[in-house]
Every structure is written in C-alpha cells, then in structure tokens.
Amino acid sequence: GEDVEQSLFLSVREGDSSVINCTYTDSSSTYLYWYKQEPGAGLQLLTYIFSNMDMKQDQRLTVLLNKKDKHLSLRIADTQTGDSAIYFCAEMSDSWGKLQFGAGTQVVVTP
Amino acid sequence: DAGVTQSPTHLIKTRGQQVTLRCSPKSGHDTVSWYQQALGQGPQFIFQYYEEEERQRGNFPDRFSGHQFPNYSSELNVNALLLGDSALYLCASSGGSGGFKEETQYFGPGTRLLVL
Numbered sequence: 001g002e003d004v005e006q007s008l009f010l011s012v013r014e015g016d017s018s019v020i021n022c023t024y025t026d027s028s029s030t031y032l033y034w035y036k037q038e039p040g041a042g043l044q045l046l047t048y049i050f051s052n053m054d055m056k057q058d059q060r061l062t063v064l065l066n067k068k069d070k071h072l073s074l075r076i077a078d079t080q081t082g083d084s085a086i087y088f089c090a091e092m093s094d095s096w097g098k099l100q101f102g103a104g105t106q107v108v109v110t111p
Numbered sequence: 112d113a114g115v116t117q118s119p120t121h122l123i124k125t126r127g128q129q130v131t132l133r134c135s136p137k138s139g140h141d142t143v144s145w146y147q148q149a150l151g152q153g154p155q156f157i158f159q160y161y162e163e164e165e166r167q168r169g170n171f172p173d174r175f176s177g178h179q180f181p182n183y184s185s186e187l188n189v190n191a192l193l194l195g196d197s198a199l200y201l202c203a204s205s206g207g208s209g210g211f212k213e214e215t216q217y218f219g220p221g222t223r224l225l226v227l
Contacts, residue, residue, distance in 0.1 A: 004153075031214055042115075042201055043154070043218040088153055092214060096167045097144055097205055099216060101153030 006089055006102035013110055018076040020105045022089030025070060029091040032065065033099070034074045037086045046074070046087075084109045113138065115204050115219035123225045124192050132187045132222045136204030142166075143185040144216060145177060148199040160185050161206070189224075197226045 003025045012018045024032070030051050035043040049056045049063045049072075056063045062075040076083055086104040093100070116135045124130050136143050142161045146154035156169035160179035179185045183204075189196055200223075203216035 035218070042220040043203075045215065045217060048215065090153075097142060097159055097214060097216060098156045098167055098169065099144075099146075099154070099203075100156070103151075103153045 004089055004091055004100055004102035006087075006105045008103065008105060010105055010107045011110060012079050012107065014079060014081060016079055018074075018079045018083065018107055018109075020074045020076075020087050020089075020107065022072040022074075022102055023070055024072065024089070024091045024100075026091060026093045026100070027070065029093045031092045032063075032072050033090040033092070034061075034063065035088045035090060035101075037088065037104070039085075043088065079107075079109050081109050081111070083107060115202055115217055117200075117202050117219040117222050119222060120220065121223045121225075123227065125227050126192055126194060128192050128226075129188065129190045130192060130224060132189075132200050132202075132224070133184065134187070134202030134204075134219060135184045136202075137217050140204035140206050140217070141183050142204060142206035143179060143183065144203045144205070145185070145187045146201040146203065147171070148201055148221070150198070154201055157187070192226045194226050197224060199223050 006022045033048045034046045047058050060077045064073045088104045089102045090099045118133045144159040145157040148154040158168040159166050163179045174190045176188045199221045201221045202219045205216045
C-alpha cells in the first residue's frame with residue numbers, strides 16, 4: 001500500500017537550519033516532492049528529486065533521499081520568518097500523476 | 112503567464128445540495144488533477160483528467176464527478192453534499208511539454224467549501 005509519514009511540528013529559531021523528515025512505503029516511487037502551504041493558500045512546489053538521485057540542492061534548500069530506508073528530508077538553511085508554513089512531502093509512483101501526500105509538518109520560526 | 116486559477120474562492124452549501132467547482136490550468140498544461148484537503152490533513156487525490164477523459168481515480172464515491180473541456184479547463188461536481196465534504200478543494204495542472212515536466216503538478220489557490 002501507499003503511505004507517507006511526516007512529523008507534525010517543528011520549531012526553529014530564525015537563522016538556524018530546519019530539517020523536515022518524511023518516510024514513504026512505495027518502493028516504486030519515481031518522483032518525490034516537497035510542497036509549501038501558507039495559511040489560507042494553495043500548495044507551492046518547492047523542489048523535487050528523482051528516485052535515482054541521492055541529493056539535490058537548490059539555493060537554501062537541500063533534499064536528501066535514502067532509498068534503502070525510504071527516507072526523504074528537506075533542509076532549509078538560514079531559516080527566515082517567511083519560511084513559517086506547513087510543508088508536505090509527496091510521492092508519485094506512476095507516470096499518470098497521482099500524488100500521495102503526507103499529513104504535513106508545521107514549521108514555526110521564532111525570532 | 113497566469114498560473115492555475117480556481118473559482119469560486121469560498122462556497123457555503125447545505126447538506127444534500129450539489130456544487131460545481133472550476134479550474135483553469137496553467138498556460139501550456141493539458142492535464143488537470145483534483146485533490147480534497149480536509150482540515151489538518153494532506154491533500155487526497157480525487158481524479159485526473161486528460162484529453163477530456165478521466166484517466167485515473169482515487170478512492171472517492173461516484174458523487175464526485177468531473178469534466179474537462181477542449182480548452183483543458185475542468186470542473187469538479189459533487190452531488191448530495193455531506194457535512195464531511197467540507198474541505199479545501201485543490202486543482203493541479205501538469206503536462207503539455209513531455210518529459211519530466213509532465214509529472215510536475217502546479218496547484219491553484221483552492222476553493223474552500225463549507226457544508227452546513
């Protein structure tokens with residue numbers, strides 16, 4: 001079956017690094033995504049990684065993928081107050097485009 | 112270049128009524144997916160439309176139906192509304208240029224539906 005799990009809450013001080021973790025169960029996952037949702041808004045695509053990659057860096061964002069453990073993480077360097085939001089991990093296991101989401105991790109950045 | 116747009120932004124209905132939500136995909140995209148996001152949860156896949164046909168469906172009852180028009184815009188219809196249908200309904204578009212870009216989904220702002 002398909003299941004994506006995330007920790008529910010993360011508190012981080014402004015300027016520190018944030019690490020959000022995600023585990024998935026579908027070994028056939030081809031693409032893995034991180035989306036950001038601010039209050040009252042839709043989902044903003046942050047970054048993605050192919051299943052044949054181990055790491056991807058995009059400015060302040062670093063994605064790490066451990067395929068053996070089916071573990072995905074998102075690191076945000078120099079976290080800012082504007083990074084406060086809910087972050088969703090999602091997997092796509094087929095080419096038709098069905099995304100399976102986790103429940104989201106609420107990140108709160110304190111001054 | 113306009114992104115994904117949805118209408119209306121908010122909607123209040125009563126149990127048993129029917130509702131239609133609308134979505135216009137990002138320019139150049141030909142595939143529309145619909146998701147339901149209940150409060151405090153991640154989005155759940157409802158269905159996906161491509162070439163005016165439902166290509167894939169999630170675990171939702173037949174009360175949920177859709178349509179895609181020749182201009183790639185889409186509608187989501189929900190009949191016989193239940194209290195549990197209260198949620199944020201998100202539309203995502205993708206495709207149009209082949210390769211990986213077909214798999215990247217861009218989301219609209221959503222329609223918040225409240226069923227009383």
